[in-house]
Every structure is written in C-alpha cells, then in structure tokens.
Amino acid sequence: MSQLIFKSECLNAALEGRRASPAEMTDMISLTLNTNNTELLEAASILRMRHKSKTTTFSKKAFLNVVNLCRDTCTYCTYKAEPIQAKVSMMSRRQIDDSLALAKRYGCIEALLVTGERPEERYPQAKKWLDENGFASTADCLVYASEKALEMGLFPHTNAGNLTGDEMAELQKTNVSLGLMLESASDRLTEPGMPHHRAPSKLPAERLAVLAEAGRLGIPMTTGLLLGIGENIHETVMSLDTIRSIHETYGNIQEVILQNFQPKTDTAMRGKPPADRWYLMAVVAACRVMMPKTNIQIPPNLSPDSYSSFLSAGINDWGGVSPLTPDYVNPEFPWPALDKLRQNTEAAGFELDCRFPVYPEFAHMVKYNDLRHKMAESGTDSLLVRRDLWM
Numbered sequence: 001m002s003q004l005i006f007k008s009e010c011l012n013a014a015l016e017g018r019r020a021s022p023a024e025m026t027d028m029i030s031l032t033l034n035t036n037n038t039e040l041l042e043a044a045s046i047l048r049m050r051h052k053s054k055t056t057t058f059s060k061k062a063f064l065n066v067v068n069l070c071r072d073t074c075t076y077c078t079y080k081a082e083p084i085q086a087k088v089s090m091m092s093r094r095q096i097d098d099s100l101a102l103a104k105r106y107g108c109i110e111a112l113l114v115t116g117e118r119p120e121e122r123y124p125q126a127k128k129w130l131d132e133n134g135f136a137s138t139a140d141c142l143v144y145a146s147e148k149a150l151e152m153g154l155f156p157h158t159n160a161g162n163l164t165g166d167e168m169a170e171l172q173k174t175n176v177s178l179g180l181m182l183e184s185a186s187d188r189l190t191e192p193g194m195p196h197h198r199a200p201s202k203l204p205a206e207r208l209a210v211l212a213e214a215g216r217l218g219i220p221m222t223t224g225l226l227l228g229i230g231e232n233i234h235e236t237v238m239s240l241d242t243i244r245s246i247h248e249t250y251g252n253i254q255e256v257i258l259q260n261f262q263p264k265t266d267t268a269m270r271g272k273p274p275a276d277r278w279y280l281m282a283v284v285a286a287c288r289v290m291m292p293k294t295n296i297q298i299p300p301n302l303s304p305d306s307y308s309s310f311l312s313a314g315i316n317d318w319g320g321v322s323p324l325t326p327d328y329v330n331p332e333f334p335w336p337a338l339d340k341l342r343q344n345t346e347a348a349g350f351e352l353d354c355r356f357p358v359y360p361e362f363a364h365m366v367k368y369n370d371l372r373h374k375m376a377e378s379g380t381d382s383l384l385v386r387r388d389l390w391m
C-alpha cells in the first residue's frame with residue numbers, strides 16, 4: 001500500500017523500495033527544473049536519512065600529480081599539460097618519496113595518485129621520464145608510488161584512466177580501491193565538436209569495460225559523472241542507470257561522484273557556462289532515488305558558497321579534501337579548511353567523519369591481508385578512521 005506522501009507516484013514507489021526507471025527520473029528532473037516542484041529533493045532527503053543517517057564522510061588526502069601529460073584531449077581539461085608548459089609534472093622517485101613523507105607529516109590518510117591517460121603513447125618526454133626513473137610504464141610507476149605510500153602509513157587510491165586488467169590486479173595489492181570517472185555514458189559527447197571527440201579513452205564502451213573488469217577482479221571503484229559539459233537530462237539519467245547496472249552486476253561501485261563543470265580559461269570550453277546549481281541538485285536527488293544506498297559525493301570546493309545545501313538533496317560524502325596539496329583538476333578552487341567543512345556540515349544538521357579510500361561497506365572486498373591489517377590499526381569498529389588520526 002503506497003504511503004502517498006507525494007503527488008508523484010514514482011517517488012512513493014521508490015520510498016517503498018521499487019526501482020525508479022530512467023524515464024521516470026528524466027521526467028522528475030525536468031519537473032524539478034521547470035517548476036517549483038521539490039518532491040524529488042524531498043524524496044531524496046528521506047532516502048538519504050534512511051540509508052546514511054546523519055553521517056557525512058570525507059577522505060583526508062594528499063594529491064600526487066604523478067604525470068600530467070596525457071594521450072587524450074578533453075576540451076574542458078586544464079589538468080593535462082604539454083611538455084613545454086610550466087605546469088607539467090613528471091615526478092621522480094625522489095619527488096614521490098618526499099611528497100608522501102610530507103603527506104604523512106600533515107596527517108593525511110589517503111595518497112591520491114593521479115596521471116593523464118597513458119602519456120608514454122604520445123610523448124617521447126614521458127618515455128624519457130619513465131626510462132630515467134627505471135619504470136617500464138606509467139602503471140609501473142604507480143605500483144612503485146603505491147608501495148611507497150603504504151610503507152609510509154598512507155593508503156593509496158589510484159586514478160589513472162583506463163587501466164588494463166593486469167595493471168588493476170597489480171595495483172589491487174596496494175590500493176584498497178581505484179577511481180575512474182565515467183563522465184558520461186553518452187556517445188554523442190564523443191562526436192566532432194563535442195568534449196570527448198579527441199579522447200578515445202572517454203568512449204563510454206571503453207570506460208564501462210574497465211569498470212566491469214574491475215568488478216570481475218573484485219575491486220571497489222569510485223566513478224561518477226561530469227555534469228554540464230553538453231549532455232541532456234535523458235543522457236544524464238541514462239549515465240546514472242548505466243552505473244547502477246554495473247553495480248547490480250558486480251557489486252563494486254562504492255561511490256558516485258557528481259562533479260559540476262567549471263570552465264577553465266586555458267581550455268576550448270572557456271566560454272561555456274558552469275553547470276547550473278539547481279541542475280546539479282536535481283541530479284544528486286535523482287541519483288539518490290535511483291540508487292538509494294549508494295555513496296554520493298559532490299566536491300565541496302566546486303560549490304564553495306552552497307555545498308552544505310546538497311546534504312539535504314542526498315549526498316553523504318565530500319570526497320578527498322587536502323590540507324596540503326591543491327586540486328590539480330580545478331586549481332582555481334581551493335578545498336575548504338577541515339574546521340570549516342566540519343562547522344558547515346554540523347550547521348546543516350549532519351556529522352563529519354573521516355573514511356579510508358574504501359567505504360566501510362566495501363571493506364570486505366579488500367583481498368589482501370596486509371591492507372586489512374593496516375586498516376584495522378588505524379580504524380574504528382565502524383571501519384572509519386580513528387578520530388585521533390584526523391582531527
């Protein structure tokens with residue numbers, strides 16, 4: 001018997017545990033954006049409290065910009081560098097070691113290891129960097145950085161684009177989770193004139209194959225969407241539905257990041273408007289209704305004046321926040337100070353806690369005993385990080 005809280009029957013049904021269809025959610029987002037109807041947000045708020053209560057997590061991280069040369073070109077990306085640019089980064093073994101040591105001194109828990117997509121396939125400079133440091137490939141460098149991070153008491157989380165099954169299996173020995181943004185499941189965004197036209201690694205089929213392979217390997221994955229890059233509402237909902245399907249098949253999607261596009265002055269998309277806040281809010285709510293138990297993150301630095309308002313629309317995580325390093329993907333947006341993040345979270349009626357790069361409910365997927373022991377040493381009974389280590 002329906003509770004009949006809402007006029008929208010699909011939301012009443014979702015509260016009773018029925019799977020929300022893409023067509024219903026496309027309609028609900030449109031209704032939210034085109035009228036004053038707030039039922040989608042209210043339903044998401046109920047589901048968030050039901051499945052996540054008041055806990056809101058973040059990961060205290062250091063961002064290691066391991067190599068930012070990239071085989072691909074996405075027209076919104078300022079992270080990617082050319083070899084002649086001052087912002088280029090190709091970290092030596094020594095620089096990796098020193099950065100990890102500094103991260104440890106700053107009390108970080110996570111070492112986020114980021115690279116461009118297979119830079120050695122395009123740039124001789126990247127091949128030279130690998131040779132000089134004795135690495136066979138970018139993935140080989142990431143294995144080194146991950147081992148070093150663990151040795152120093154940090155938990156690596158690698159986001160290096162489309163890794164092969166063998167590469168992921170090797171990183172699984174040191175990484176409690178890996179990251180790969182889907183960005184969008186829309187093939188249209190890979191057509192001429194669209195943001196992923198010159199980024200073959202962003203072909204949805206390629207990204208989905210990697211997420212599925214990670215699923216077969218039993219690796220918890222962080223994925224998500226970049227919103228406001230030219231997609232339409234139907235495509236956004238189909239992207240969420242695709243992520244939901246992967247999780248229903250493999251059970252390995254630990255988190256969905258909903259990242260709002262912010263134009264960068266040095267990119268081809270500099271003239272495009274940033275993603276609309278109300279659109280982001282409606283997509284967050286739709287994601288919560290479609291995947292009631294999933295962990296949903298928005299990066300607080302990309303909504304500096306309004307991030308706490310997303311708590312009531314369904315998010316339960318702020319992602320990685322660093323006391324030390326910039327967000328190299330959005331360098332113009334500093335992360336909030338942890339005290340401020342906690343104050344704003346509490347002022348909105350929620351509680352802040354620190355998680356490992358793997359969420360508690362996915363920790364059972366961590367295969368290697370060494371990683372489990374390290375988490376047990378630093379963790380609480382709830383598999384979150386001990387407060388004395390991050391506060």
Ligand code: SF4
Nearest residue numbers: 070072073074077080
């Ligand atoms: S977003 Fe990633 S794949 Fe695209 S250009 Fe930037 S670094 Fe390369």
